[in-house]
Amino acid sequence: MTVTDWVFLVAAAATLVGAWRVVMSQKIMHAALWLGFTFIGVAAIFLILGADFLAAAQILVYVGAITTIIIFGIMLSAVEDLRGPVEGSIWQRFFSQFATPRKGIFALLAGAGFAVLMMILYTQSSWPAAPGPEVLNTPRLIGEALFRRFVVPFEVASVILLVAFLGAIVLTTREEESK
């Protein structure tokens, strides 16, 4: 095994442990911090796959912005119900699965069933054994693709972002004016 394989194994394990903790933590703040950890692991996987620009964007957008927005959301709302341990422990949740199938066995089927199904699918199909040639200078390639072939989706995406942020501002300020 080369160094890259070890790094990939560590990054994948960190990502999966982080994702597990996001779902299973009892306290919401712990889940938010583990979410940031998971995003860093995903950024490491991006780096191993040769997507250096996207790894940087992942750190900036997800770790820097989305995790911070979620933590701000937790902090700004003074609702105790939101911060306290609303979720039960793993065992409580495990036993309550048998009480309500909609939250238990069906959800388990949807999550684990999908993962197992996809893995069976992956093992049965044939894949290229080695990755393609190393892609250098990805920011330049992405920039050219964004402004030539994908220019219309790019502009649509920027309009979506603008509308979403305007909507978020309008939603949160209208309430204060009406008081």
Add this chain to the structure above:
Amino acid sequence: MTISLPVILAVSAVMFGLGVYGALTLNNAIRVLMCIELVLNSVNINLIAFSRYISPDPARGQVFSIFVMTVAAAEAAVGLAIILLIAKRRSHIDIERINLLKW
């Protein structure tokens, strides 16, 4: 051993499954939002892995995952604004008790 494509895809599939399970079972609306972010991230891993191993055009998968990131950022902003509004009005964000549109 070099990292083979199915291993990466399996990691992303497990992450997707965890996200789906969390989004279906958790009661707190912010937790559900976090799990949806997990799902979107696992899709990004898939896109980049396919673009590295299979695609003839190296940048295509990365451009797609940039669009996924954009939509995820918009979704987080609007979702959290809605959740904050609900928290102000009803003083809880338990999705089992937000039943205004439940018949």
